[in-house]
Amino acid sequence: MSNRGDGFGFVEPRQSKARLGPYPIKGEFGGSVPDSLYSSNQESAWNRWRRGYELATSDAAHTAFEYPFSYSIPIPSGIPQTGENAPFLAGVFKGFPTRNKELGMHWCGAVLAGSLRFDNLEDQNDVPLSIASVTESGQFWRVQLAGTYDAANPLPPPLYVRVPGPAPDLTPIVGDILEDRVIEVGGVPVTKDTINPNTGTRYGYTSAVLQEVEPFTGVLVLRKQGSVEATTDAVLITPAQRPPQVGRFFINGPKYSCSCQDFTRRQYYYVSTVLGKKKSPTFPMSKCATLKPGRYEAIANSAQQLDDRVMQSALEDRRLTIVAPSGYELPFTETRVPLDVGNIPSNTNRDFPGIFSDFGNIYKRGTELPEDPSIPGSRSEGMVTYADYDTIPPAAAGQPNQLIQLDDRWTPLLDEFRYCKHIYAMKYTDDLFPPEPSDFPTFSYNMNAWEQELVEQTQRDQKKAFENLTTYGLSYMDVPPFNCQSPMMMPMMTKLLNVPADFIAMRGFTMYDKNGNAYRPASGERPSNV
C-alpha cells in the first residue's frame, strides 16, 4: 500500500521518518505556539543548521553550479542616470542538487556585502549619513545618523519610502544586515584583517540586523542578538561586544534567498515522470486552506497574457503581479493584471491547482520594545492577536471592519532569522560559522546515531542527485538567470534583490562564466565555453 499523500499531492513520509524532518511547515492557521514535540522537531532551526553544515561539507567542491552575477537595477522613468558606473548588486546563484526536487536542483542566491553604502545617502542638507552617535537600549543599539530630520524631511529611500494614501509607508531594508565597515566617504570597506595605520591595530567592525527605522529622527535600531563582531584580533565573535563605531558608514551585509519549499514556505507539485520511470497518474491539487483567500500570483508576458510556464526565452521579460478581487488589492501591487485574468472575483477566487500553496509572509522575532507595544511584532508572539490582522474600514457605517489580510508573525522557538539548510550551507562555505539556533530538537533516539546517519545520507543523496542530473538534468533555460522569471523563482528573486518585482528585468543581469568572462543573456550572449 502506498503512502498516503496530503491534499497537495505530497506523499507523507512514514511515521518513523516523519519525526526526523525537517519537512515544509504545514500549519496554516493554527496559531503561533507549537503544540507538540513533533512540531517542535519538525520546525527546528537547529535541525536546518546541522543539516546545512553537512550539506556544505558534502558540496564544498561543486563550484560548477555557481553562477556569479551583477544585477544593474533599472532606473525609474524620469530619473536620469549619472556617472560612469552603473548601479549594480553583485551576487552569486548556487545550485544544490536535490533528489526530490523537480529538475533536481534547488537554487540559492546571495547578494554580496558592499553594494549598498550609506556614504552615498544624504540628508536634506547634503550631509552624508555617517554614524553620529550610538546609545544602548536593552537588546538593541539605537544608531543616530548624521543629518537633520523631521516629518517633512525623513530618512531618504530606501531607508524610508513614503507611500501616498492610507497604505503604510515602506522600510525596504529593515531585516537586512548592516556593517560599519566604511571609515570615510568613498573609502574601501575594511575587512577583519585591515589594520589602522595610525594605531597599528585592526579596525574591526560590527554586523547586526536592522530591526527598525525611525525616519523622522534619523535613528536606526539594530539588534544585538545574532550580531557578529570582527575583533581587533581578527576573530569573529557573536554576539558583538561593541556597538557600531561613530564616524563610520554602514554597508549592507550579505543577503540570502532560496527557492526551496522550506525557505519560501511553499509546497510544489512534482510533475516529472523521471524519464517515464514514474508510472502512477498524477493530478495536481491544492487545499483551499493553503491558499491566500482571493489572491494569487500570476506571471504575464509583455502582451499581458498569463504565462506561468517555465521560461522559454531570455529575450522577453515577464512580470509578476498579485491578482486580487476588486477592492482587496494589496498596496504596491502592479496594476498590470494579465488580460487573461482580469481583476474580477470569479477569477480571483478560483483555485490555482498545482502551482503553489502559501501561507504567512513575515517571520521575525518580537522586537521586545515594551515602550511601544502597538508596533507589530513588538512583543514575543503568543496566540494570534488582533495586530496580526489587517482590515479596511467597513462598507457602511455600523458594520464591522473587513478583514483583508492575516500576517502570521510566527517565530516560536528561534533566536535568529529562519534559514533553510541551503542558506546555512552557503554561510558555512562563507567561513562565517552561523550562530547555533537554540531550539535543539527532542530526538526520539540516539543523537550520535542520528548524526552518523545524517552524514552518510547526505553523501548518498548528493551523489545520487548528481547522477540524476547527468541523466535527465537541466536544460539551458533551467539555470539562472534564464529561469529567474519563472513562477518558482520570481518570489525568490524579489526577496534576494529586494527590489519591486517590476524592476527585475533580464536586461539587468550580467553573468560571469567559469573563466571570469562577462556575458549578457538578454543580449543573446552565452558563456564563452558553450
Place this chain on the structure above:
Amino acid sequence: MSETPGFGDIIQTRVNLSNQQLGKREFGRSPIKLSGNPARYHAGDTVHQPFGSGETSTIFALGAAWAASVSGVGPQ
C-alpha cells in the same frame, strides 16, 4: 592592502579552493569533467563600489525603484 582596489573589485573573499579540491570535483559516476574556477563572486565576498558625488549609486537606485513603484512608476 598594498593596492587600491578598482570599482566593482572583490576586496575580501572567503573561498579559496585548493588544487586538490578543484581536482577532486566529480559528478557521481559521470564521466563529465570540470575545469576553470568561477572566482568572480562567491557568497561571503565583499565588493568595493565607491560611487562618486553626483553618481547614481546602487543604494540610490534601490531607493528610487521603491519610491517609484509605490507611485505606480515603472522602470525605463
